[in-house]
Amino acid sequence: MNVTTVIDGIYRLSANMEEILFEGLWPVPNGVAMNSYIVKGEKTAIVDGVCGWDGVPETLFAQLEKINVDPESIDYVIVNHMEPDHSGWIEDFRKIRPDFTIVTSKKAVPLMEAYFDITDDIMVVGDGDTLDLGDGRVLAFAEIPNVHWPETIATFDTKSGTLMPCDAFGSFGSIGEAMYDDELTPEQIDFYEQEAIRYYSNIVAAFSVPTAKAISKASTLPIKIIAPGHGIVWRKDPMKIVNDYIRYASYQKGPCENEVTVIWGSMYGMTEQGVRPAIDALESEGIIVHEHRVPEDSWGDILTSAWSSTGLVLGMPTYEYKMFPPMLNILEELARKRFLNRKVFRFGSYSWSGGAQKDLDEMVARLKPGWEFLEPVEFKGKPSQEELDTIAARCKELAVQIKEAVASKGK
Ligand SMILES: Cc1cc2nc3c(=O)[nH]c(=O)nc-3n(C[C@H](O)[C@H](O)[C@H](O)COP(=O)(O)O)c2cc1C
Ligand SMILES: [Fe+2]
Numbered sequence: 001m002n003v004t005t006v007i008d009g010i011y012r013l014s015a016n017m018e019e020i021l022f023e024g025l026w027p028v029p030n031g032v033a034m035n036s037y038i039v040k041g042e043k044t045a046i047v048d049g050v051c052g053w054d055g056v057p058e059t060l061f062a063q064l065e066k067i068n069v070d071p072e073s074i075d076y077v078i079v080n081h082m083e084p085d086h087s088g089w090i091e092d093f094r095k096i097r098p099d100f101t102i103v104t105s106k107k108a109v110p111l112m113e114a115y116f117d118i119t120d121d122i123m124v125v126g127d128g129d130t131l132d133l134g135d136g137r138v139l140a141f142a143e144i145p146n147v148h149w150p151e152t153i154a155t156f157d158t159k160s161g162t163l164m165p166c167d168a169f170g171s172f173g174s175i176g177e178a179m180y181d182d183e184l185t186p187e188q189i190d191f192y193e194q195e196a197i198r199y200y201s202n203i204v205a206a207f208s209v210p211t212a213k214a215i216s217k218a219s220t221l222p223i224k225i226i227a228p229g230h231g232i233v234w235r236k237d238p239m240k241i242v243n244d245y246i247r248y249a250s251y252q253k254g255p256c257e258n259e260v261t262v263i264w265g266s267m268y269g270m271t272e273q274g275v276r277p278a279i280d281a282l283e284s285e286g287i288i289v290h291e292h293r294v295p296e297d298s299w300g301d302i303l304t305s306a307w308s309s310t311g312l313v314l315g316m317p318t319y320e321y322k323m324f325p326p327m328l329n330i331l332e333e334l335a336r337k338r339f340l341n342r343k344v345f346r347f348g349s350y351s352w353s354g355g356a357q358k359d360l361d362e363m364v365a366r367l368k369p370g371w372e373f374l375e376p377v378e379f380k381g382k383p384s385q386e387e388l389d390t391i392a393a394r395c396k397e398l399a400v401q402i403k404e405a406v407a408s409k410g411k
């Protein structure tokens, strides 16, 4: 954990978490930074916490000492979001000072009791409410429900124009010495952009409609700094992450970019024979291809690729009259997380009955992701040259459709 100054009177406590599965599920190959903010007026507030802190309260004391904040002087603990990655440290914070006031939303109140048995000293805030810390520092609150849980709020420091939106505008990726956009090289900014898509597609995707609403709400504020609960702080160009998030939210409905995610699985290499011709055909049409094999590649990587992809190509054999199981898993996850309206082409091998295609059709009818399918290519055993040529031809057709859809976006 280390402490840095965001701007006069606002400090950021940050800790990297590595080699974990985020939400017990998502690999974070490049880690994730957890941020908390201390806001000083005459009174002091701490906005959100950082789970995974070792040795709280000792480590926290050491960091607070560096910025001359007496832990006993923290009057308010502002809980923007009850998910334990931000609220889970409240128990430890109680060891520092048991009688702080919690500032949170109405919907967080029952959760505060459910997680921490806390029912007293809660100040409920919602849209338009403010908290005056003195010394000209007035915090304003805005409800941003379902970014990422129903109770989520954002905290805005009206003095400095700093928005602390918790999960909104967050990104994965541990942070090093440079942790503000004004300290990063263009290459590092690109790295965090990739990590923001990973974060968005894995964690936020399903909440794209409320996220778009939250972005509209935020755009009415005179924002100078965006200080999220995960990842880097945007001090030089806060609109960069706002515009990126507007784009990411738009990917839910598609069309997205001129990109295709090719997901394939194969037991004995029969279906696999169609993969290279498919990729070559897509690339010959100028499409950017992300290739993933299941079950080898992680869901996190596949979702990251698929979020910006207008098309999906699925190479999958029949397995026990159904879809190849890891393909079923990933496709259900894509449909459940509302990766909507993708253009999809599937090919694959079978031996006696087939069944993968029927299973896929049934899944799509059940989950209704609005995917539009080209005619599939199914072959018995190994594919013939003619079938390989058809796979390539379908992929070219898919590429043309994608380019047309992307070109007509917003028209
Ligand atoms: C465990 C297992 C279950 C299978 N179930 C079916 C099936 O229900 N219907 C069918 O037509 N073929 C079935 N097959 C045959 C495969 O679909 C066939 O071997 C195909 O060529 C495999 O393609 P791949 O090498 O790309 O995995 C099964 C094969 C295995 C190993
Ligand atoms: Fe969250």
Ligand SMILES: [Fe+2]
Pocket: 083, 085, 086, 166, 167, 229, 230
């Ligand atoms: Fe979070």
